[in-house]
Amino acid sequence: MAAQDGSEVVGMEAEVTQKVPEVLCEAAGQEDAAGTEQASLSDGESTSAQPAAVSNGEESDEGKEMVEVKIIWNKNKYDLKIPLDGTGAKLKEKIHTLTGLPPAMQKVMYKGLLPEDKTLREIKVTNGAKIMVVGSTINDVLAVNTPKEVIQQEVKAEENKKEPLCRQKQHRKVLDKGKPEDVLPSIKGAKERLPTVPLSGMYNKSGGKVRLTFKLEQDQLWIGTKERTEKIPMGSIKNVVTEPIEGHEDYHMMAFQLGPTEASQYWVYWVPAQFVDAIKDTVLGKWQYF
Numbered sequence: 675m676a677a678q679d680g681s682e683v684v685g686m687e688a689e690v691t692q693k694v695p696e697v698l699c700e701a702a703g704q705e706d707a708a709g710t711e712q713a714s715l716s717d718g719e720s721t722s723a724q725p726a727a728v729s730n731g732e733e734s735d736e737g738k739e740m741v742e743v744k745i746i747w748n749k750n751k752y753d754l755k756i757p758l759d760g761t762g763a764k765l766k767e768k769i770h771t772l773t774g775l776p777p778a779m780q781k782v783m784y785k786g787l788l789p790e791d792k793t794l795r796e797i798k799v800t801n802g803a804k805i806m807v808v809g810s811t812i813n814d815v816l817a818v819n820t821p822k823e824v825i826q827q828e829v830k831a832e833e834n835k836k837e838p839l840c841r842q843k844q845h846r847k848v849l850d851k852g853k854p855e856d857v858l859p860s861i862k863g864a865k866e867r868l869p870t871v872p873l874s875g876m877y878n879k880s881g882g883k884v885r886l887t888f889k890l891e892q893d894q895l896w897i898g899t900k901e902r903t904e905k906i907p908m909g910s911i912k913n914v915v916t917e918p919i920e921g922h923e924d925y926h927m928m929a930f931q932l933g934p935t936e937a938s939q940y941w942v943y944w945v946p947a948q949f950v951d952a953i954k955d956t957v958l959g960k961w962q963y964f
Contacts, residue, residue: 741799747773747807756794763790769807781808839917840927848881848943849919849927860946862924868952872898879941886942888956895930895957897940906932914954915939918947926950930957 738757745752752772756765765788766777782788783806784799799805839845857875874885878899887896895911897904913931924947929939945953 741794741803742801743799743803743805745769745772745805745807747775747809758795758799759793761791761793762788762797765794765805766790773807775807775809779809782806783808838920839915840920844879845927845941845943848877848879848941851877851881853922853925854883854944857925857944858946860924861948864948865951866948868949868956872896873945873949876945877943884942886953888953890956897930897942906930908957908959911957912938914957916945916950916954919944923947928953 735757738759740755741758742753742755745754747769750773754768754772756768762782763777766780766782769775769780769782770777784797784803788797788805840849854875854877858873868888872885872887874883876884876886878884882899885898887898889896889905893908895906895908897906911930911932912934915929915931916926919925919927922944925943926945926947927941927943928945928950929941932938932940
């Protein structure tokens with residue numbers, strides 16, 4: 675109730691006047707804080723209320739239409755869920771993750787060769803679709819590409835398993851006749867030049883006597899039997915095969931290949947061991963002993 679002298683009214687007005695500036699100051703302070711926060715955000719800083727987005731370089735599949743497929747590679751099966759609008763190239767990247775097979779070494783098959791630039795939707799991939807993958811990892815490729823030296827060793831080992839020539843039936847019928855009485859003496863482990871006279875006292879494949887004459891001035895090998903003498907140009911002889919005779923290693927059996935295949939081999943038995951290398955070098959044109 676107002677006093678007659680007006681003192682109480684004046685006191686109330688003073689109180690109201692004091693409260694108004696306090697409210698205005700508080701509001702101004704809040705505006706300043708808001709302005710400072712806004713300025714801070716505009717400078718690129720974030721607060722816990724608005725966390726900055728973090729990307730690891732991969733596009734999120736969240737919210738995308740997915741399709742479930744079965745990847746079949748190297749007798750292995752993998753279940754894969756991938757966006758329907760992903761490209762064939764993206765699918766290859768996923769296959770790489772599953773199998774370790776680099777995309778460049780993949781052949782992906784789905785109704786033919788899968789194109790890298792088209793989406794799975796465009797090529798009508800459906801849920802449960804089977805996608806075939808053909809390809810080899812780098813380690814598989816290295817394992818398959820065996821060095822030639824290894825292959826040669828395996829071939830040689832296989833050849834060593836074969837029955838020795840002197841035990842084969844076609845040669846036994848000649849060797850079983852025994853050493854010819856007039857065969858030239860032999861020296862095991864020695865190497866000698868060819869004699870100036872024919873090498874005689876040996877057998878051919880039919881069991882008949884044969885002699886070898888090396889006509890160096892004519893570059894010919896004369897193979898003589900009782901019936902006739904064959905004059906063979908040394909340049910036409912493709913190969914020379916020799917093997918020690920089992921039980922008589924100071925003598926060899928020897929074949930001259932006169933044509934393109936082994937069927938053309940002319941066999942001579944009981945060749946003295948000391949002349950074997952000289953015969954091979956002479957016939958094959960090495961001339962090591964002359």
